[in-house]
Amino acid sequence: MPESLSGTGIGQGVAYGPVARMAPPPAPPKDSSSELTPEEESARVKEAIDVVAAELARRGETAGGQAQEVLEAQVMMAQDPTLFEAVTERVNAGKTGEFAVHSAFSEFQDTLQMLGGYLGERASDLADVALRVIAHLRGEPAPGVPDPGHPYVLVAQDLAPADTALLDLAKVQALVTIEGGPTSHTAILARGKGITAVVGVKGADHLSDGEQVIVDAASSEVILKPTEEQVEAAQRRIDARAAAAAAPITDGALADGTAVPLLANLGTPEAAEEALALGAEGVGLFRTEFLFLSSEKAPSVAAQREAYIKLLKAFPGKKVVVRALDAGADKPLPFLNDAEEENPALGLRGLRALLANEEILRDQLTALAEAEAETDADLWVMAPMVSTVEEAEAFTKFATEHGLKTAGVMIEVPSSALMADKILPATGFASIGTNDLTQYTMAADRLLGSVAGLQDPWHPAVLRLIREVGAAGAATGKPVGVCGEAAADPLLAVVLVGLGVNTLSMAPAALADVRLELSKHTTEQAEALAAAALSASTAAEARQAALEAAGR
Template sequence: MPQTALKGTPVVGGIAYGPALWPGERPVYRPADGGAVPEAERDAEAERFAAAAATVAGRLRDRASHSNGVAAEVLSATAGLAEDRGWVGAVKKLIGKGEQAPGATIAATEEFAALFTKLGGLMAERVTDLNDVRDRVVAELLGVPEPGVPVPDTPSILVADDLAPADTAGLDPALVTALVTRLGGPTSHTAIIARQLGIPCVVAVTDLAGVAAGTAVLVDGTTGVVEIEPDQTRARSRVEESRRAALAAAAWTGPGRTADGHPVSVLANVADGTSARAATAHPVEGVGLFRTELAFLDRADEPSVDEQAALYREVIDAFDGRKVVIRTLDAGSDKPLKFVSQEHEPNPAMGVRGNRIASVHPEIRAHQLDAIGRAAETAGVTPWVMAPMIADAREAEEFAAEVRGRGLVAGVMIEIPAAAVLAPAILSKVDFVSIGTNDLTQYTMAADRMSAELAALTDPWQPAVLHLVATVARAGQDLGKPVGVCGEAAADPLLACVLVGMGITSLSSAPVAAAAVGARLAETTSDQCREAAQAALAAADPEAARTAVAAIVL
């Protein structure tokens, strides 16, 4: 690694070169002369805050309506933060004591950020989003421009401490050609949206603050190296080489198979009809993960069976009889439902979320399965349906009975280490499983996926995680049942070879990653994939695993 370089955790492969671009400064609030708000004016001040929060929420929802997939989902969730009753109530309480609206917004956010950080896990992940909402509301109150990422004049590398969904979701990949952050982890919102945009991304880069705006940087999203002021000729040569490789990969049209003809389904992750229709422009064979949360988030009441059925039909119709795997509601924790009252949980990331909501509110899951069954019947197809956060064979059997009772194909997610260990027993109860590597990695390594300090631990190349994946794949082979991967690990072309070598039968990720994954598999034999899997499992750490696998398949 060159001496003038920083090292981080690689997330999205590729090479990019350009000037460093930092986001705009957050608004600065200085309490006006006179101090406290007079008591007679406090109600008006509270109304001023409420109007500003509503304006920010409206802008975020508008952006969500013009986005799709993960971008739409996270923007909608962030808009919900701007109207969160607890946060809004805390701000108004401070205003009621005489605090000016901007100061009350900042103080209340500090309280909630401290609470979220203490809770850890997925709740800690919301701190960046909450701080972003704070800055936008304060800017609205002060009458200054909304903070965010400036539009560069030339292709640039966006560098930041961290990036909020509202910033990353609206980026133009022709102008922002790579993302580099000091914080965050491999499965953070920034990382996921970078993959959706198809641009290189490196997170958890220490000493990034020393890189001044305008400094020329070369980003290697495969190795995680960020070179500062590299040789310009060499840098442009590497970018051109990466561009040629990307163009070659983009020419791949499927179907998924290795160089010697072993079939591997290359599928898409989608969140709604819009993202499903967009996915059909990529060489995917169907949907490996249909996240259904978007229909439930930011709703004051549960969507009706008819409403849900119409939404599911949009995705089913987009793929016209091809495979569609629908995940039942994965809410709770950082994605609370407004129409469900849940008690405060000291550790919500390991609390009542996903399929566990059915233990308290079985009608929600029953209505969703009714809606999926209705959509399937009217479309004349048979979707695959899987439940998130399954821990044991009893839960898998109970869910499978509900699904099969509606004439659907039953499966479950493997994202809890206990489920991976018990894969043979669980697979004996269902028709298929899909491994969610994002949560599986976080839970296996006992590491918050948003922690920059722990980013190396939340790398899906961690040998412990790969051993669990291999255990599940082996159980699938023994029982003759499909085992897919639908986490972001499936979007890594190098790691895809390892997964196929273990016996994984399908790979589902952001549609933009499909061509690169398919092209890499098309140039790699089954024997090479198996050799790559053995090398990765024998490695002591993620970097050694990447190096060993690259020597085999590249």
């Protein structure tokens, strides 16, 4: 065995302890005929689905926040009528409920994986729902997290959202998964809960129960058979991070006093309380999809206004950046775009879909303007997936017509990054979504484990594009922020500032680590780290170059 295993680290945490492996999923049911009538089998399946959906909803309510959003999406999957029709077809052909669920759900999983993007990632979520339904039909406990009775490092093929959401953080010291990338649901939920995690670790399937390991998210590695010195070094880092988290919260700033506002990425108004408690200076990305994805039709202006008012009231006098609906063929909404597309990641999505459905865009902007008028927050609105100057001009015009004073665009594709010097004069600000920018730059689906190695925002190609946007912001006097997962990487956050980024927005759990790292570097040092990273040829070399420039 090697001395360590490599993957993708989530956050800056470090932990150590004995391994506890998650049991592999049960064997799939055999293709067999049922001794019950089709009506009886259908009733069994319907009852099992209802029980599983109720349990997922209960877990979501218990977990709250981002986890609740994910689990509510799973509930919708479980209760999808099209999926149940496919199950019923198989039951009517005489198959058992167990096999009918396995077969129908597998077929849908294959379809989602072929679509890729957001829907490709949902395939694993659908697989978890199927396993839970089959377990109920068999009268067996649902697959879940082990409980060895002591603190441990959890090792799993991957972790279902329902399990990640309710991990006992008093016992789970760290999480290691064999599959998954930096923007998988496992990674997102681990980051949101502040769990030390390394995902996509090849070779982790050879780890044994009880084996002692160090999980180092900062170096993206799992250290095997650690020495006493390595354990002591890990404990010192654990103590230092705990002390930093307990220290009085200050605004984000570099060592020379240069302000770098640290904002929060939020998915619901209810998440505001935790973000403020962790020191968020405002909101850099508020995702409005939660209002739309659970509806068969677009929500009314009144319903949207109520949600926006709740959010804005939580941040009086603070900056709140709201993203217009980011959906389309990859997040199917029948009232937005019901056309089948062979490659939805490159189709009618984001602002393109909104401009094709102006009423939905106008209603959302109206609701936002009315909410702003009733609160004291500093509301900014931005358009998702902007590719051209014309799109930036169109969105800014719409926002201005509706009385919104600050409108901007998201930079998520290479074209908008390369044209930032032309786009920024046409709008108020830019916010870089590094998840999609990396995906489109590297031609690597950000939710596909097999190309997770390419989905790294440290890659110099991505950093060069960010530099273009930062330079355009400086030349035009327009603010440039980052709201992608890259902002939650403390050292990369310093590099981003060195590339000309003014604000950073992230999952609230990452704020303390980023705040601490920024305070260690001056503006000149941040620029030196950025220059070192840009001179590299690979993502790994860029990270190492920045570490060496920081004297580590």
